[in-house]
Each structure stands twice: as structure tokens, then as C-alpha cells.
Amino acid sequence: MKILVSLKRIPDPEQKTRFKGNAIDFSGTNWVPNQFDEYAVETALRLTENASAGNARDGEVVVTTIGTADAGKVLSSALAMGADRAIHVDGADENLDADIVAQVMKKLVEAEKPDLVLMGKLAADSEGNQAGQLLAGYLNWPQATFAAGIEVVDGGKALLVHREVDSGVETKKVPLPAVVTVDLRIVAPQAVKNGKTAATHAYAEGPRYASLKGIMAAKKKPTAKKTFAELGVTPALRVKTVAVEAPPARKAGIKVGSVEELVAKLHNEAKVL
Amino acid sequence: MDFTLTDEQKLVAQTARDFATRVLAPKAAARDRSGEFPEAELHALGDLGLLGVNVPEALGGAEAGVIAYSLAMQEIARVDASVSVAMAVTNMVGEVVTRFGSDEQKRTHVPRLTSGEYVAGAFALSEPQAGSDPAAMLTTARRDPERSDGYVIDGAKQWITSGDRAGLIVVWAKTDPKAGGKGISAFLVRRGTPGMTTGRHEEKMGLRGSTTVPLVFDGCRVGADALLGKEGEGLKIALAALDGGRIGIASQALGVGTAALEAAMAYAKQRVQFGRPLAANQAIQFRLADVATELSAARLLALRAAWRKERGEPFTREASMAKLYASEAAGRACDAAVQIHGGYGYTREFPVERFMRDARVQRIYEGTSEVQRIVIARDLLGAAQQRDAQAGR
Ligand SMILES: Cc1cc2nc3c(=O)[nH]c(=O)nc-3n(C[C@H](O)[C@H](O)[C@H](O)COP(=O)(O)OP(=O)(O)OC[C@H]3O[C@@H](n4cnc5c(N)ncnc54)[C@H](O)[C@@H]3O)c2cc1C
Numbered sequence: 001m002k003i004l005v006s007l008k009r010i011p012d013p014e015q016k017t018r019f020k021g022n023a024i025d026f027s028g029t030n031w032v033p034n035q036f037d038e039y040a041v042e043t044a045l046r047l048t049e050n051a052s053a054g055n056a057r058d059g060e061v062v063v064t065t066i067g068t069a070d071a072g073k074v075l076s077s078a079l080a081m082g083a084d085r086a087i088h089v090d091g092a093d094e095n096l097d098a099d100i101v102a103q104v105m106k107k108l109v110e111a112e113k114p115d116l117v118l119m120g121k122l123a124a125d126s127e128g129n130q131a132g133q134l135l136a137g138y139l140n141w142p143q144a145t146f147a148a149g150i151e152v153v154d155g156g157k158a159l160l161v162h163r164e165v166d167s168g169v170e171t172k173k174v175p176l177p178a179v180v181t182v183d184l185r186i187v188a189p190q191a192v193k194n195g196k197t198a199a200t201h202a203y204a205e206g207p208r209y210a211s212l213k214g215i216m217a218a219k220k221k222p223t224a225k226k227t228f229a230e231l232g233v234t235p236a237l238r239v240k241t242v243a244v245e246a247p248p249a250r251k252a253g254i255k256v257g258s259v260e261e262l263v264a265k266l267h268n269e270a271k272v273l
Numbered sequence: 274m275d276f277t278l279t280d281e282q283k284l285v286a287q288t289a290r291d292f293a294t295r296v297l298a299p300k301a302a303a304r305d306r307s308g309e310f311p312e313a314e315l316h317a318l319g320d321l322g323l324l325g326v327n328v329p330e331a332l333g334g335a336e337a338g339v340i341a342y343s344l345a346m347q348e349i350a351r352v353d354a355s356v357s358v359a360m361a362v363t364n365m366v367g368e369v370v371t372r373f374g375s376d377e378q379k380r381t382h383v384p385r386l387t388s389g390e391y392v393a394g395a396f397a398l399s400e401p402q403a404g405s406d407p408a409a410m411l412t413t414a415r416r417d418p419e420r421s422d423g424y425v426i427d428g429a430k431q432w433i434t435s436g437d438r439a440g441l442i443v444v445w446a447k448t449d450p451k452a453g454g455k456g457i458s459a460f461l462v463r464r465g466t467p468g469m470t471t472g473r474h475e476e477k478m479g480l481r482g483s484t485t486v487p488l489v490f491d492g493c494r495v496g497a498d499a500l501l502g503k504e505g506e507g508l509k510i511a512l513a514a515l516d517g518g519r520i521g522i523a524s525q526a527l528g529v530g531t532a533a534l535e536a537a538m539a540y541a542k543q544r545v546q547f548g549r550p551l552a553a554n555q556a557i558q559f560r561l562a563d564v565a566t567e568l569s570a571a572r573l574l575a576l577r578a579a580w581r582k583e584r585g586e587p588f589t590r591e592a593s594m595a596k597l598y599a600s601e602a603a604g605r606a607c608d609a610a611v612q613i614h615g616g617y618g619y620t621r622e623f624p625v626e627r628f629m630r631d632a633r634v635q636r637i638y639e640g641t642s643e644v645q646r647i648v649i650a651r652d653l654l655g656a657a658q659q660r661d662a663q664a665g666r
Binding site for chain 1: 280281284285287288291292295320321322323326330335336337341345
């Protein structure tokens with residue numbers, strides 16, 4: 001199976017956001033891979049290896065990002081985790097929105113012809129949750145979003161995708177090729193079943209660490225560079241930034257004297273009871 | 274001059290940090306209390322390549338270099354110094370066999386050290402009456418009278434880190450007791466070799482998740498293939514290994530010192546006395562500033578020593594300076610952190626108490642602070658002087 005995975009770097013969610021004028025100040029930002037994209041890489045690796053036979057590779061994982069040269073470093077960590085090769089599309093964050101990302105991805109899919117596109121369910125900075133859906137629409141491919149579990153079925157021709165919904169787990173069968181976006185649970189020890197790794201195999205929870213060997217090997221893996229022009233995409237932003245402002249500071253709390261007073265306040269002021 | 278790390282070095286540090294936070298942190302305090310040996314954790318370090326960071330790929334190492342090793346050591350020690358000391362000795366043993374071993378010895382032992390199959394490596398130099406002065410060792414290795422080749426080792430080693438767990442132990446012994454330091458040889462002894470027994474575990478102040486044991490050799494027979502390097506080269510091999518080892522201990526000290534500083538900062542921001550956080554007092558701010566400055570200086574010393582070693586330049590003096598300064602700075606960092614925590618810092622409720630106990634030994638092992646000063650002064654005043662004047666060191 002050949003899988004294309006997209007990655008985005010985002011400001012470290014544990015770092016405090018700083019503002020400068022009518023914009024976010026990124027000067028001191030520590031950039032990290034979007035966690036859901038890391039889960040997508042882990043999912044892709046689990047789908048293309050036999051963990052019961054020394055992690056023998058069985059398929060290809062191509063990782064891609066759209067960003068500046070510096071943003072391209074997010075690809076090295078994916079290659080170090082085990083992805084086979086990378087495509088870096090040159091572009092600056094301020095010229096991107098979910099629609100442009102989906103258009104670029106469409107071109108890459110047409111060139112690479114993967115069996116599956118895996119993406120994070122959203123980027124934890126903008127929380128857009130659109131790029132995967134838009135891409136499936138542009139490709140006219142089936143899609144399954146928020147995957148919490150994936151099983152390869154029909155001899156590799158389709159996937160059963162389990163999604164957590166309010167009422168339980170919903171299972172969708174999607175024929176390949178398809179676009180799937182992944183949620184947190186996809187990196188649970190037994191969330192991915194590829195039909196080759198023993199069904200009883202339990203992975204360590206979470207995306208795998210880049211081993212030192214993986215890090216050193218990543219240096220030798222190919223990264224292709226592409227531009228919007230080469231891909232034939234003319235970026236036209238559909239999302240406009242109107243204003244950027246910090247959320248209002250939280251007001252200090254109050255101490256209540258008794259349970260009765262608490263209940264009264266919850267009822268009369270907060271109106272939650 | 275360029276202080277930027279390569280992408281690979283950053284990724285190695287990131288992997289070590291992720292592993293330390295996700296796997297080591299949850300049980301570090303519990304291991305300190307129970308004294309449980311981190312066997313599974315060492316295996317995981319082997320899987321990640323952290324047991325042979327600066328060992329060639331062909332021998333199962335990561336071949337990521339000395340700077341990457343220092344960074345990884347800082348990250349592991351920042352969370353669990355006990356695990357980091359076993360990691361340090363294993364890396365040191367892997368490197369010493371790589372450098373001085375025969376092809377056969379390298380092929381046999383190094384991949385087993387780096388993969389974790391040997392669990393750990395051990396380094397048996399110190400003896401009950403020979404610590405700072407290893408040339409005074411009494412352990413002997415005489416030619417085996419019952420075989421044409423091979424040796425019989427007799428004597429006792431003291432303070433051997435992971436000595437009860439390690440699959441491979443480098444043992445120093447006198448093959449020519451009359452020749453002093455020039456009569457010492459190094460041997461590769463497999464765990465379970467008859468005639469080698471483990472004594473009672475030391476009850477230590479800190480590093481309680483690491484084992485420290487005496488080893489007793491009573492007619493312990495090893496083959497000629499156990500000899501590392503040539504007869505009489507032992508002390509040279511030990512000192513060369515310790516030069517590199519000191520970069521590891523400097524990095525370990527930095528890790529613990531950094532953990533202490535981070536804990537002190539977090540506490541100072543959150544603890545309120547006299548109606549404001551401790552961190553609002555300039556006296557506290559200055560103490561934190563001093564600790565941060567010293568740790569930064571220590572980091573530069575450690576990375577410079579690592580950088581010189583990586584480039585194949587002499588680094589004995591730099592490694593000793595780094596080890597001396599970083600271990601002393603870490604001690605002061607822990608002391609400040611406990612002080613800033615007040616009474617809570619003196620209890621097991623907060624990790625700074627463990628950091629302080631773990632940091633203390635860094636001024637003692639792999640050469641005490643006094644021994645580092647001896648090494649630095651000898652290099653400073655000795656034959657190196659002229660060369661330095663030319664090199665502008
Ligand atoms: C937890 C732990 C783990 C260890 N692990 C290992 C290991 O894996 N392998 C191994 O071989 N050893 C190991 N050691 C031993 C360690 O390296 C020695 O303890 C150290 O070298 C000091 O030797 P000593 O304890 O005999 O002290 P001594 O040499 O007796 O020194 C006592 C004091 O006198 C000072 N002193 C000695 N000579 C001089 C001098 N000429 N001038 C000024 N001051 C001097 C010393 O600095 C020290 O302060 C370990 C020790 C500990 C505590």
C-alpha cells in the first residue's frame with residue numbers, strides 16, 4: 001500500500017501565544033509537528049509494516065508539507081520515524097488556507113497516485129478541520145474523518161474505519177483509494193490492523209519515537225522540492241484575516257461561604273442549574 | 274564560531290526528551306524509593322539507539338556523534354539520573370571496546386552492548402584501597418598455569434555500577450605487579466564467568482535506581498581473547514575511556530542541575546508568601562539567575578569538550594573542566610532549589626530532594642573534583658603548555 005501523509009508544523013501548544021500589533025508574534029516560537037499529523041504518520045507506518053516480523057516494510061509512506069524551508073524540517077522528524085521519502089512544497093503560512101492546501105494535495109495525489117491519503121483531523125493551531133474533507137471532494141474520493149481505528153479488508157481493497165461518535169463507535173467501509181483523517185485514539189496499541197501484523201500485536205501507545213538509527217538514516221532519504229507553479233496551483237486565499245486579538249483575560253474567581261450560596265449562584269447567576 | 278545544533282542533533286535530543294518524559298518520568302520517583310533496577314528501561318534505550326550513541330553503525334551503534342551523546346545524556350538525566358548512569362557506563366564500555374578491541378572482540382561484544390542484549394556494560398577499575406589512585410590496585414591477572422593461553426584473575430573491585438547486571442564487565446588487573454601503572458591490563462569478562470562473584474549492594478544516598486556492587490575475583494579464568502589491547506596498556510585505556518566518560522558525567526550533572534532549576538522556577542512562581550509569589554523577590558530572582566548562568570557555562574564547557582572529541586582533537590583538559598564545573602554547578606543548583614522550596618524541599622513530596630541526592634555523587638565518581646583539578650593542572654603546566662600557546666587555547 002502506498003500512503004501519502006500531510007504534515008504541518010504548528011507553534012508549540014504549551015508555549016504562551018504572544019501578540020504584536022494586529023498579529024501573532026512568531027519570533028520566539030518553538031515549532032512542533034501538529035500532533036494529529038504525527039498520529040497520521042504513525043498510522044501510515046503501522047499500515048505498511050509487519051510488526052510481527054521485525055517491522056519489515058510492506059508499502060511506501062510519502063510525507064509532505066507546504067511551508068518555508070524552515071517549516072520543511074517537520075519532514076525530517078517524519079522520515080526519522082520511518083517514512084520512506086518526502087515532498088516539500090515551498091510556501092509561506094500567510095499564503096495558505098485549507099482550500100489551497102487541499103488543491104496542492106490534489107496535485108500531489110495525481111502525481112503520486114497513492115492508495116490512501118492520511119491526514120490529521122485538524123491542525124491544533126487553526127483548528128480548521130477542513131483540508132481532508134476538501135481534498136476528498138476535489139478528488140471525488142470516498143472519505144472517512146476522525147478515524148479512531150482502521151482495519152484493512154477485502155484483500156487490501158478497502159478499509160473499515162471506526163469513528164467515535166456520541167452514541168458509540170460508528171464503522172464505515174471505504175473502498176480505496178480514499179482520504180482518511182485520524183483522531184487521537186488511532187495511536188492506541190491495537191487501533192490499526194493491516195492484515196499482516198498479527199491481530200494480537202500491541203504497539204506502544206502513541207506515535208513511535210524517532211530512533212537514533214532512524215534519525216541518521218533520514219539524512220539519506222530523498223526529499224523532493226516543489227513549487228506552486230510547478231504543481232500548477234495559483235494560490236488565492238479564501239480566508240481573510242480580519243483581526244487578531246488575545247482572548248479576554250479570565251476574571252478572578254470568588255469564594256463562596258456555603259454550599260447553599262454556591263447552589264444559589266449557580267442557579268441565579270451562572271444559570272447552569 | 275557557530276552555536277547551532279544540526280537537525281540530527283536536535284532530533285536526537287528530542288527523542289531522548291520524549292522518551293524521558295513519556296517513559297521514565299512516571300516511575301522515576303518510585304524507582305528511587307524501591308531501588309528497582311531499570312532493566313526494561315535500558316532495553317528501550319537500546320531499541321532507540323541510546324546505548325551506543327557514538328558507536329559506529331557497523332557495530333550496531335547510532336553513529337550520531339559526541340555532541341548528540343551529550344544532549345541525549347542531559348535529557349535522560351534531567352528526568353532520571355539512575356537510568357542515565359547505567360546508560361553512561363554502557364556507552365563508555367561500547368566506545369572503549371570499539372576503540373581498543375580486536376575485530377573479533379568488537380564483533381562479539383559491541384552489538385550486544387548497543388542493542389541492550391547485555392542489559393548494560395560495567396567498568397571495574399576502582400578497588401577498596403585504590404580509588405583516586407587506580408595504579409595502586411591489588412587485583413592481579415597471572416598467566417594461567419594450566420593452559421598455554423589465558424589468565425587467572427584474583428582480587429576485589431569496589432563501587433561497580435551495574436556490576437551485578439552487566440553482560441560485559443571491563444576489569445583492570447595487574448599483569449606485572451612490579452611495574453606499577455605500566456603493569457596494568459584490561460580484560461573483557463562476561464557475566465557469569467566462574468570465579469567472579471557479586472558482593473552486597475551498596476546502600477547509597479542517591480542514584481538508588483542504579484546498582485553499585487563490589488566484585489570478587491577468586492581464581493577467575495579468562496581466555497587470551499579477553500585481553501583488551503596489549504598487556505601493560507590497561508591504565509592508558511582506562512584514562513582514555515574516562516576522558517570520554519567525563520563528558521557523559523558533565524552532561525548528566527547538567528541534566529540534574531537543569532531539572533533542579535526548572536523545579537525551583539516553577540515553585541517560586543507559584544508559592545506565595547508575604548502576599549506575593551516568591552519569584553517576585555529580587556533575592557530569589559538573583560539566585561535563579563546565578564544558577565541559570567552557571568548551568569549555561571557548564572553546558573558550553575561540556576559541548577566544547579564533546580565538539581573537540583568529535584573532531585578528533587585533544588580534549589582531556591576540556592572534559593575534566595566540564596566535569597568539574599558542571600558537577601559543582603549542579604550541586605549548587607540543587608542546593609538553591611531545595612532552599613527555594615523551603616521545608617517542602619526537604620521532603621520526598623517534591624523531586625528536588627532526589628535531585629540533590631543524585632547530584633552529589635557527580636563530584637565523586639569518574640574522578641573526584643580534586644582529581645579533575647589534578648588532571649587540568651597537569652595538562653596546564655605540563656608539556657601541553659607550549660602547544661597551547663601556539664594554538665591559543
Ligand atoms: C555511586 C558510585 C558509583 C561508582 N561507579 C564506579 C564504577 O562503575 N567503576 C569504577 O571503577 N568506580 C566507580 N566508582 C568509584 C569512584 O570512581 C571512586 O569512588 C572515586 O574515584 C574516588 O575514589 P575513593 O572513593 O576511593 O576516594 P579516595 O581516592 O580515597 O579519595 C577520598 C578523598 O580524598 C581526595 N583525594 C585523594 N587524593 C587526593 C590528592 N592527591 N589531592 C587532593 N585530594 C585527594 C579525593 O578527591 C576525595 O575527596 C563509583 C563510586 C560511586 C560512589
